[in-house]
Amino acid sequence: MTLLQVNDLYKEFGSTKAVAGISFEVRKGEVFGLLGPNGAGKSTTISMVSTLIPPTKGEIIFEGENIFRDPASLRHKLGVVPQDIALYPTLSGYENLSFWGSMYGLKGTALKKRIGEVAEIIGLNGRLKDRVDKYSGGMKRRINIGAALLHKPELLIMDEPTVGIDPQSRNHILDTVLELNRQGMTIIYTSHYMEEVEYLCSRICIMDQGKIIASGTQEELVELIKGQTQVSLKLDKMDREVLARLREIRGVAKAELLQDEISVTGENVDTALADIIAKVTEHGRRISSIDVKKPNLEAVFLHLTGKALRD
C-alpha cells in the first residue's frame, strides 16, 4: 500500500536546480532509502516531503492527499529528524523532549509517559537530566531522533541521522531504526553511506545532481551491474600509464584512478587477478593492497555516474 507518492518533483533556487523532476513512492511499513552524494538533492527532497518548502513543480501525495493543500493537518503524522542537531544545547535532554512534545500538542502525564518511552527507545534513560551540550555526538544524534518520535508519527523522515558519529553510536541508531520499522513505522532514510542504506532499506532511490538515476530493491539495483566485479588496487606510486596497461586485459571494462586507488571493473575481473598483478609488476610498480568487491550499491553508483559516492 502506497503511503507517499512523489510525482515529477522540481525545486529550483534561482538558476540552481536542486531537484529536477523526481518521482518515487514509499510503501506503508517499509524503510525507503534515498542514497546519493552530498549535493545530490536528498535534503531538498526531504524538506519538500516534510512540508517545509513548497516544490517549484510537481506534487507530493500522502495517504491520497496533496500535502500542500492543507499541510497543517498532516504535520502531526510526520516525524522529521533533520541532518543538523535541531535542539537547544543549554537545556537538558528531558527539557528538549518536553518542549518538542508540547510542540506536537502533548502535555501533562501523557507527555511525561511518552518521554519515558522515547528515552527507552533511544537508550538515553539515565542521561535525560544532563544538558545536551554535555552529550557526546552520538547521544545528541539519538535525542535528535527522539524529538521526532514523541508524537508517534506514521512516517519518519530521517535526513543523514548518523553523520559525524562513532561506529558504536551509529550501530545503535541503525538498530533503533530497524526496531521502529519492526513496530510498524514507515521510514524514509537518506544517507550517503552505502552500507547504511544496504543494511536498512528494502527499496532504494539513488540520486545524483537532483535526479533519480536508479531505483528499486537492492537486488534489482545490483542486477544493473550483473557480473560486473570491481578490483581496487593501491600501488607504491600511482601511475596513470598503468591504467592503459590494465585496460588491455580481457574483460576489463574500466580502469580509472579514484583518489588514492585504482579501480578496475569488468565482467568477472576477479578471475583475471593474475593478469592484473602481472601488468602492474611489468610496469615496475609494486602493489601495496588489493581488494575484490562484489557488486554493491557503491559499484552501481560508480557504474551509473562514473564517480564514487564519497566524491
Place this chain on the structure above:
Amino acid sequence: MKVLSIIAKDLKTILSDKKALAIILVMPLVLMVILSSALRGTFISGGTGDTSKVNIAVVKQYDMIRDSQRFDETLGGGLLVQGMGKESAEELKAASGDVDPEKLFFEDFLGSDEVAKIIAYRVEQSDKAHDLLNSGEISAVVLLPENFVYDMKMNMLTPFRNRVDIRVLTHPDRSISGQVVQSVVEAYSDAMTSVIIGKNVLVEASMEYELTEDGFKGMKGAMDEITEIIKNIRTDVDNMEVQGRKQISSFDYYSVAMLTMFILFAAGHGGRMLLEEKDNMTYQRMIIAGTPRLGIMAGKFLTVFLIAILQIGIMIAFSRFALKVQWGDTKAVLLISISAAFAIAGIGSALAAATFRAGNYKMASIFETAVIQTMALLGGSFFPIDIMPSVFQKLSVISVNGVALKAYLKIMKGYGASEVMTHITVLTAIGALFALVSVLILREKGGLKDAQYNQVKALKA
C-alpha cells in the same frame, strides 16, 4: 499552549546563558552603583557641567515706590533723626534717591558681562514665572522679597541691619541648572561685599552731595558696616517647594538611567532569537511540528517582554534595598514598567523579524553596539538631558529609554500617575507599532519563503 512552551523554553535558555545574564542583569547593577557614586557631586550637592545659558525669571515681590516712600518716612522719623542728627538725615534722604538697589541687582549684577554669559533673565509676575518654571521654559525663579528696596536702602544707608531673603525656586527636572542659579545668586552677595560696587555707589553719592570730609570718613566707616550687612543677604534654594516635589539624587537618577538603558539589551537579545532558531534548525522543526509562524513570533515578543519585566523588577528591587532609592507611587511605577517592557518587546520583535529576513546578525549587532549607545546618550542614560545641548534635548524624544526615564523620574519626584499617562501611551504605542512592523516584515513577499527554508543547508546536502 505552544506559545507558553516557547516562552518557557526561551526563558530557560536565557537563564542558562551566563553571558546573556551578565549583560542583561549583572552589568546594569554594577554600573548603577559605579555611576551613582562617581557622579554624586553633579546632582543635589552642587557642581555642574552646564555650559549653556540658564533662563530664569525674576519676580519683584516689592513695591518700588512704596518702599522708597517708606524709607523717606523712616529717615524723617524721630528715632533715626535722633541717632544721626537732622542734617545728616536730610543729606541721606537726598542721597537715597540715587542709591538704587534695583539697578544694583539687575544692571550691575545680572547685567554684568560675567553673569550675562551664564544667565538670561526676564522679569515676570509671580504666576507667570511659576507657569514658565513648570513648563520647563526656565530653570529657576528668583524671588526678590517684599520690602526689598526698603530693606536694602536701610542696609546701605543707615546703621540698621534688615534681613533680606532672596529665594530661588528651581525645577526638579533641571536640578543642575538650578544649582547654577543658586551659585550665581550666592555670588551676588559676595559681589555686593566686593567694595567696588558699594563703595562706588557711596563715594559717588557723597561726592555729588559734597559731604564733608568727616561725613565722608563716616560713610567709609558705614561702608564697612554695609559690606558686613550685605554678607547677610541670604539665598535659599527651594526645590519647587511650591509643588512639594522631591529632588533627584545621583542614586535615583542612575538607577532609572541604567534600568531604561539596559532593557534595550533585552530587545537586542530578542533580535537574535529568531535567526538563531533558524540557524539551529529548531525554527524549521517547529514549523514542521505545525507551530504557526505568528505563534513563534508571539512567543519571542512575550519572551522579550518578560525578560524586560524581570530586569526592571530586579533593578528596582536592588536600587530600593541596596541604594535606598525611593521609586514613588507603586501603581504608576508598575504601569510605566509594563508599558516600557511592551515597547522593548515590540522593538525586539521587529529587530528579530528584520534580522531573520536579512539572514545575518549585522542588524542586531548594529542595534546592540550603535543604536543602544545612541539612544542611551540621547535619552539621558549617560548624562542628564538638561545639561546636554538643546539639539540633543530635542532629539531625546526619539529614544524609548528617554521616554521611560522621564516617566520614572516624574513619579520619583512625586508626580501622580496622571502626569505620566502621555509617556505610558507613547511607550505602548511604540510597542504596538513595532509589533505590527515585525508581522509585516515576516508577511512581506518572500518573507515566509525565506522563513521556511534554510537554502544554504538544503543545497549542501
